[in-house]
Amino acid sequence: MNKPSRIQRENRAAIASAAVREFSARGYHGATIDAIADKAGMSKPNLLYYFPSKEAIYRTVLEQIVEEWLSPLLSLDPDGDPVEELRRYISLKMKMSADRPEASRLFASEILAGAPILRDFLETRLKTLVDDKSAILRSWIADEKLAPIDPVHLIFMIWATTQHYADFEAQIDAVTGGASQQQGFQDQAAQAVLSILLNGIKPRPNA
Amino acid sequence: MNKPSRIQRENRAAIASAAVREFSARGYHGATIDAIADKAGMSKPNLLYYFPSKEAIYRTVLEQIVEEWLSPLLSLDPDGDPVEELRRYISLKMKMSADRPEASRLFASEILAGAPILRDFLETRLKTLVDDKSAILRSWIADEKLAPIDPVHLIFMIWATTQHYADFEAQIDAVTGGASQQQGFQDQAAQAVLSILLNGIKPRPNA
């Protein structure tokens, strides 16, 4: 298994990109190797020359997505200003939703189905990360820099609200008459989410 | 098309219940008529005696779910106290997530896939309903009983946070070590969501 050739790099990348689009649009079972190969501009046996099976493609793209997903939370800085750190984190997640909606939907689809492939990752690396960052949030609360809110639920709420704009895009488009593609809409959404969440967690004097 | 017999009522109900479980667990394409028939306790041809096709089953259960989904928002009362009305609405949605997680996941799965079946419903009935309720929220904001937040985004945030507990149950279970089944967890979740959202939208004196 030496260094991959240019052709290998290009084709693997084309397949991964096509697979994310296809899996996110049709789900694991709805996606077909033929369709992915078509989108990647090659024949099915050719695609299977690069990946041994449909599930292998799925695993590969899921792993790539999961790594991206982790990074914003990783960078939550215990020494920063709590509200500013959370503002930055939420903004980053909103941007990811806007920039890579298919990736978000593929991840969502895997979790919806009960996380058959990602369960182990969720129970180990993600759990550890959430435990770590919860401790930071708890210390901020102890210092009365945040309202006393269960940190785990705060993290869930941030995930829920930010990813909603990618995962439920079809619903949002329908309800808003298709506004969600425009730049203005994204800024509006980010502003509303930031406003509610940040106001919701700022320490309240009389409580 | 006379009144259905007892057998018809029972079998149709059994099929619908089995279909919700099967479709929500495996997605539209992953679900098989055989599996639904098994769960409903009958043979595949027998099931197809009650529904003409897989898609017909899917449409039927989706429609039932969508009707349930609408009702809590319908009851938002323009003459009630804004914060109390929203507290009631959010609590209702949290309870639906806890009580019928499969239904929530089936709905989510349809939207994730681009709402091929529900698009029309979303663009007509749901859009109208959201427009109506947005007007109520706007009037509350005008009366300074709520912070000035785009009503549509507030509604999206409520949907996102409440449905997250059903749709991403696998992730929540993994991260919390399986706590989400317990009653205490549900109460905790509801409290956190209510606290952040309600504090997030209460009018702020100096803004």
Add this chain to the structure above:
DNA sequence: CAAGATTTTGACCAAATGGTCGAATGTTGG
């Protein structure tokens, strides 16, 4: 440029699956 390695593909296979059909079985009203 030739030989070996890499990449590509048409043809094919086996399993899964949505759906049909006719015969058998059960139910019900007169």
Add this chain to the structure above:
DNA sequence: CCAACATTCGACCATTTGGTCAAAATCTTG
């Protein structure tokens, strides 16, 4: 009790689809 009707199901079919294989085409390199 029986005739008409409703319900159930084993056997079957056609299509889709994940995956294989051997041969052809292309690329790389000494």
